[in-house]
Amino acid sequence: MFEILNLVLLSLLFIVALSIAFSKNLVNIxxxxxTFSSLMAVIYLNMNAPxxxxTEASVGAGLSTIFTFAALSLIKNHKTNSSHSFTIFCLMLIFATFLSYFIYKLPEFGNYGAPIHHHVAPxxxxxxxxxAGIPNIVTVILASFRGYDTFVETIVIFTAALCTSLILKGERDD
Structure with a gap:
């Protein structure tokens, strides 16, 4: 079952990536x-990394999208083409359904019987x-065990801010 779901998600991810590469409309992109970030969030949930x-759903799909639309709203010469908006809305609804299904399957918050409490936490x-020689467990997890992850998340936020600045700078130059 999971192999089929993984193949479907990977295929959808590939299709969305190609669509991004060949699209010329900034709103569609x-x-x-x-959509790409939402798919990645579903893939991470499928890999038992809630x-x-x-993080991917909130930063990648949420915050980055809000920043991009905020930047696009400031561009005066930008033309919107809403011919594919219903299709994209339907795709987003399907992804939201997948995400909701996986969120429903997560263990209850604070449940001691959850797998994380018996596998990773000990x-x-x-x-x-x-x-690490540091008594604070949270500090060691963020700085040592998850250092690369935290670094890459910082790069994602920086890239979103940089893209927003470049879009706005391109508008000012025109």
Whole structure:
């Protein structure tokens, strides 16, 4: 079952990536980028990484899309083409349904019987002081164990801000 879902998600991801590469309309590209991030969030949920999925959905699909549309709204010469808006809306509705299904399957918040409490948490609790020599578990997880992840998330936020600045600068130059 999961193999078929993975193939479908990967195929949709490839189609959306190609659509982004060949699209010339900025509004469609912004919506497709949101779709891409939503698909990635579903893929992360399918890989049992709900924290990464929530981050991707909120930063990639949410915040970046809001920044992009805010920048596009400031461009005066921008033409909108809404011929594909219903199709894109339907796709986003399907992705939201997938995301809702996986969120429904997550364990209840604070449930001690959740797999994370029996697989990952004991490792961090037992090995944090040994590996890093720092008694604060949260600091070690963010700075040592998840350092690359935190660094890449910072790059994503920086890239969204840079793209917004470049779009606005291009408008000012025109």
């Amino acid at each position: 912004a919506i497709l980028m949101c 924290d990464v999925a929530i 490792y961090y609790i037992n090995n944090t002081a040994i590996v």
